[in-house]
Amino acid sequence: MRASFSPASLFHPTELGRISMTYLIRGKVALFLKVVAVGLISAVLLMLAQSSFAQHEYVISAFLALTMLALALTYLTKISIPLKFFIPGILLLIAFVIGPILYTVTMSGFNYKTGNLVSKEEAIVQIKARAVEAAPSGISFDLKLGRYKGQEAILVSDIANLTYFVSTADNRIPVAANDVTLNEYGVAITAPDFSALTDAEMAGADKTYSNVNFAYEGIYFIALEGFEAGIVSQQSLEYIADKDQFKNLINGSVYSDNGRGNYALPDDKTAILEPGWRAPIWFENYTKILTDSRVRGPLVRVFIWTVVFALLTVLTTFALGLLLALALNKPIHGRRIYRSILVLPYAMPSVMSILIWGGMFNTEFGAINTLLGTHIAWFSDPNFARVAVILVNLWLGFPYFYLISSGSLQAIPSELLEAAAIDGANPRQIFRKITLPLLLQILSPLLIASFAFNFNNFNLIYLLTGGGPRNELDGQIAGATDILISYTYKIAFGTGTQDLGLASAISLIIFVLVASISLYGLRKSKVLETFA
Amino acid sequence: MNTKRFGFAGVFAAFALAFSTLVAPSASAATEILVWADESRGPNLVKALATKSDWVPGYTVKVVTFSGFDALKAALDLATDSSGPDLVVGANDWVPAFAKSGKLAPYVPTAALKARFNPTQFLDLTYKGKVYGVPVDINNVAMIYNTKLVSSAPKTFGEMVSTYKSLKASKSLKAGLCIAGGGMSWGAHSVFSALGADAYQFNSRGGIVYGRTFSAATFGANVRKYLMDGKKSNGFFPATDTGCKDNFLAGNVPYAVIGNWEWADYVAKGFTMNLMPVPGVTEGTYGHMFGSVSGALLTSFAAKHGTEAGAKSLLTNFFASTDGQVRYQNLEKRPPAEKGAQSDASVSAAQRGFGSAASLAGIPQVGAFLNNNKGGANYWDSAPAYWTAVLIDGKDAVKEASKLAAIWRANVEAGKGDL
Numbered sequence: 001m002r003a004s005f006s007p008a009s010l011f012h013p014t015e016l017g018r019i020s021m022t023y024l025i026r027g028k029v030a031l032f033l034k035v036v037a038v039g040l041i042s043a044v045l046l047m048l049a050q051s052s053f054a055q056h057e058y059v060i061s062a063f064l065a066l067t068m069l070a071l072a073l074t075y076l077t078k079i080s081i082p083l084k085f086f087i088p089g090i091l092l093l094i095a096f097v098i099g100p101i102l103y104t105v106t107m108s109g110f111n112y113k114t115g116n117l118v119s120k121e122e123a124i125v126q127i128k129a130r131a132v133e134a135a136p137s138g139i140s141f142d143l144k145l146g147r148y149k150g151q152e153a154i155l156v157s158d159i160a161n162l163t164y165f166v167s168t169a170d171n172r173i174p175v176a177a178n179d180v181t182l183n184e185y186g187v188a189i190t191a192p193d194f195s196a197l198t199d200a201e202m203a204g205a206d207k208t209y210s211n212v213n214f215a216y217e218g219i220y221f222i223a224l225e226g227f228e229a230g231i232v233s234q235q236s237l238e239y240i241a242d243k244d245q246f247k248n249l250i251n252g253s254v255y256s257d258n259g260r261g262n263y264a265l266p267d268d269k270t271a272i273l274e275p276g277w278r279a280p281i282w283f284e285n286y287t288k289i290l291t292d293s294r295v296r297g298p299l300v301r302v303f304i305w306t307v308v309f310a311l312l313t314v315l316t317t318f319a320l321g322l323l324l325a326l327a328l329n330k331p332i333h334g335r336r337i338y339r340s341i342l343v344l345p346y347a348m349p350s351v352m353s354i355l356i357w358g359g360m361f362n363t364e365f366g367a368i369n370t371l372l373g374t375h376i377a378w379f380s381d382p383n384f385a386r387v388a389v390i391l392v393n394l395w396l397g398f399p400y401f402y403l404i405s406s407g408s409l410q411a412i413p414s415e416l417l418e419a420a421a422i423d424g425a426n427p428r429q430i431f432r433k434i435t436l437p438l439l440l441q442i443l444s445p446l447l448i449a450s451f452a453f454n455f456n457n458f459n460l461i462y463l464l465t466g467g468g469p470r471n472e473l474d475g476q477i478a479g480a481t482d483i484l485i486s487y488t489y490k491i492a493f494g495t496g497t498q499d500l501g502l503a504s505a506i507s508l509i510i511f512v513l514v515a516s517i518s519l520y521g522l523r524k525s526k527v528l529e530t531f532a
Numbered sequence: 533m534n535t536k537r538f539g540f541a542g543v544f545a546a547f548a549l550a551f552s553t554l555v556a557p558s559a560s561a562a563t564e565i566l567v568w569a570d571e572s573r574g575p576n577l578v579k580a581l582a583t584k585s586d587w588v589p590g591y592t593v594k595v596v597t598f599s600g601f602d603a604l605k606a607a608l609d610l611a612t613d614s615s616g617p618d619l620v621v622g623a624n625d626w627v628p629a630f631a632k633s634g635k636l637a638p639y640v641p642t643a644a645l646k647a648r649f650n651p652t653q654f655l656d657l658t659y660k661g662k663v664y665g666v667p668v669d670i671n672n673v674a675m676i677y678n679t680k681l682v683s684s685a686p687k688t689f690g691e692m693v694s695t696y697k698s699l700k701a702s703k704s705l706k707a708g709l710c711i712a713g714g715g716m717s718w719g720a721h722s723v724f725s726a727l728g729a730d731a732y733q734f735n736s737r738g739g740i741v742y743g744r745t746f747s748a749a750t751f752g753a754n755v756r757k758y759l760m761d762g763k764k765s766n767g768f769f770p771a772t773d774t775g776c777k778d779n780f781l782a783g784n785v786p787y788a789v790i791g792n793w794e795w796a797d798y799v800a801k802g803f804t805m806n807l808m809p810v811p812g813v814t815e816g817t818y819g820h821m822f823g824s825v826s827g828a829l830l831t832s833f834a835a836k837h838g839t840e841a842g843a844k845s846l847l848t849n850f851f852a853s854t855d856g857q858v859r860y861q862n863l864e865k866r867p868p869a870e871k872g873a874q875s876d877a878s879v880s881a882a883q884r885g886f887g888s889a890a891s892l893a894g895i896p897q898v899g900a901f902l903n904n905n906k907g908g909a910n911y912w913d914s915a916p917a918y919w920t921a922v923l924i925d926g927k928d929a930v931k932e933a934s935k936l937a938a939i940w941r942a943n944v945e946a947g948k949g950d951l
Contacts, residue, residue, distance in 0.1 A: 054614060055612050055613070055614050055615070114629045114632055114633050115632040115633055116633075117633045117634070118633070118634050122634070123634065126634040126637075126832055129637065129832070129835060130637075130638060130662070134640045138643060140640075140642035140643060140644075198590075199586075199589035199590035200563075200590050201590075202589065202590050202841075203563040203588075203589075203590030203591050203842060204563070204590075206838050206839055206840060206841045206842050207835075207838035207840070209841060210835065210838075210840040210841045223640075224840075224841050224844070225639065225640050225641075225642065225844050225848075226841055226842075226844035226845035226847070226848050226849075227588070227589075227841050227842070227845045228845060228848065228849075229642050229848065231640045231642065233640075274631075274632050274634070274660075275632060275633055275634030358774070359774060359775065362772065362774040362775055363770075363771070363772070363924065364706065364707065364770045364771075364772070364774075364775065365706060365770075365774060365775030365778075365779060366774075366775075377924045377925075380771075380920050380924040380925060469920065470917075471917060471921065472908070472909040472913040472914045472917035472939075473908075473909070473914060473917050473918060473921055473932055473935040473936060473939070474908075474935065475908035475909065497629055497632075498609075498629075
């Protein structure tokens with residue numbers, strides 16, 4: 001059905017009388033709604049593109065603009081019908097999966113950490129701003145902002161010595177005490193040829209006046225510290241643009257780009273100017289994983305525990321979930337109530353459950369020790385802490401496997417089970433030879449997904465044990481329950497500084513590991529072939 | 533594409549452009565100073581600022597509130613030139629990292645302004661010789677004791693232990709002294725200090741002594757004497773802070789260390805208690821607690837917004853003034869940092885109580901020392917680890933104290949360059 005678009009005909013009474021589902025999907029109303037929907041989405045995208053462009057995020061801005069174009073071409077032309085269904089998924093995949101992966105790959109090659117977060121241009125601006133330092137004398141003055149013979153000027157009051165002067169960028173003009181008018185604090189507010197700024201003018205002139213070095217004595221000038229006070233200051237660094245260097249004006253030393261995101265002294269690499277900038281260091285973050293003993297040392301142990309933790313979690317949650325599903329698959333009294341209760345741990349926010357369990361495992365005040373009459377240091381002993389982690393994850397995870405196992409049991413044809421029973425198989429044999437293999441075939445992708453999820457189960461470890469116990473006094477970094485992702489977090493963010501480049505490198509290694517293990521698992525379970 | 537389609541595209545384009553114009557964010561006015569604060573301070577700053585219109589003549593002040601300190605810190609991490617604030621009211625230990633990364637800009641307080649504060653408070657806001665803001669309120673802890681269990685203030689640490697042992701069975705006590713506020717490192721420093729382990733040492737002029745640390749033998753011996761029963765904890769001091777508040781309020785613990793921000797909650801629960809620093813091992817001495825300050829910090833975004841002088845004026849006229857701090861702390865109920873505000877009649881008894889505890893035994897929390905990892909671990913990680921190693925794992929109190937001392941000495945030595 002080809003539609004001609006005219007708002008007048010769209011709402012004609014005869015047309016309204018013919019509205020049906022088909023008409024809504026394919027008719028003029030549908031066309032109108034489509035244009036409105038695409039228009040609205042594009043408007044939001046345009047706004048975001050404009051906003052990101054204004055914030056110099058050009059890649060994001062370009063992506064949003066291209067997204068807008070792609071949506072318009074897809075939905076307002078007949079370029080491809082299948083694309084109309086795929087394009088939202090493709091765009092979201094690019095934005096939230098491929099984009100972050102590419103960004104992580106890129107950042108893993110950069111010196112990107114606390115102190116090296118901004119661009120080089122921004123770093124230069126900030127170093128220049130910090131190069132204004134208070135003079136050793138520590139003198140400050142009360143002042144009034146205004147204009148002196150058309151120039152930006154300040155009327156300065158030296159209240160201690162009862163002297164006054166007007167200062168511009170070029171000159172300092174003394175003013176006799178009897179030529180000024182003082183306010184109640186003894187600060188001069190008027191002087192000959194000096195016109196003070198009004199409140200409104202001051203606010204408008206903030207940037208201009210903040211950037212002026214008002215003349216004082218020799219190398220010293222007065223810098224504003226607000227509208228009411230000025231500090232006698234000096235310039236400590238000068239930027240030499242053609243050489244891309246900073247020169248210390250006090251001792252003559254020269255700071256050059258060290259190729260790692262900082263201006264540094266040539267003979268003392270630790271003497272750097274801050275802030276630095278993001279600079280490419282290529283594979284250094286990867287080599288650091290192998291060469292830095294802090295990172296390399298516990299990596300193997302953490303990796304082994306990560307695999308064990310993920311495997312044990314999947315096995316225990318699956319076993320308990322399946323056991324309960326089998327038990328409740330029989331028509332027993334109160335089955336609905338049991339089913340509802342079993343799903344409760346899954347319905348509770350896991351963050352809350354983890355924190356509650358954390359309290360219950362507390363050595364001194366916890367409910368578990370109180371009930372057992374013991375004094376077990378659950379989170380201080382490595383083995384008990386690991387047991388606690390597995391137990392809490394079992395509590396959090398078994399309802400999921402109970403639910404999917406219950407569903408899968410329904411999908412197994414009852415004829416198979418009946419035939420096996422007629423052939424003389426006992427219930428254990430039926431479960432081992434028929435039910436379990438069929439269940440595993442159905443649930444393998446979910447088991448692998450669960451393994452991958454738990455491989456990176458940061459929330460549980462972070463909230464329950466914080467990766468501990470570990471002996472910080474002996475310099476341990478990784479705790480007994482640290483998994484790769486929590487260990488990465490500790491290295492990257494755990495010391496008051498953020499090393500995002502190193503974190504990106506470790507994240508990529510984890511990504512490759514999880515992807516490899518998952519792919520291997522899928523291949524082994526022949527799920528891919530089944531899908532094919 | 534036929535002409536109708538061009539028509540549709542035209543409609544769409546016009547619609548999109550018109551709509552985007554309507555919803556595009558407008559740039560903030562150059563005469564507005566933007567302040568970021570957490571969920572507690574933000575609303576109170578709004579009210580305090582509203583009591584007077586000319587804190588900075590010609591400017592309006594807008595306060596944006598975040599859901600918590602962590603959210604505020606994360607937002608500042610991600611702030612850009614267009615979104616960032618001019619001032620942020622944040623923790624003192626944010627200063628080194630944010631200054632290093634260029635998020636904060638230096639501020640030079642005049643001598644007159646500095647004189648209105650305890651000099652060590654500016655140490656909290658200093659990085660590599662530059663100050664990045666002004667102190668706003670004091671965050672500290674103090675010890676409270678349950679007056680239904682204990683009739684008078686303990687004079688020594690040993691007296692508290694004796695009281696605990698004598699009441700343990702009859703009152704079913706679960707512990708003697710626990711940390712309810714500030715955690716096992718920041719909050720527990722007063723216990724470390726009371727037993728002889730200060731994070732860093734001061735000389736007689738109040739200067740920090742680099743390369744020196746506490747005596748591991750003395751501290752370890754005190755831990756053995758007061759907190760241990762052979763190789764096991766005597767139950768007086770739990771190694772973790774979990775459950776401390778609930779058990780103190782339930783009458784199961786006679787002494788607890790709480791943060792000043794929690795006082796109102798304890799009072800609201802109808803609890804009767806007194807406030808004091810943790811007593812030392814000899815009469816008349818007290819454990820030092822961190823009297824750290826929250827600061828109003830100048831950001832580098834202010835210069836880009838063209839509001840730098842205005843933001844600095846707001847620091848001087850509101851955040852660092854007696855008038856501003858009194859108006860603000862009458863709402864926020866924390867001990868004010870400014871001396872004039874501390875002695876103002878309108879400041880509550882609890883604020884004064886915590887303030888006097890801070891002046892009696894407060895030391896600055898210097899992020900340059902406590903946050904760095906030189907020595908194997910930083911203060912925040914190594915302090916709780918000591919309690920675990922000794923009180924739970926039963927390791928030797930003196931030997932572990934030696935390790936702790938070595939870490940802290942290395943922390944201080946490495947951190948002096950950042951001050």
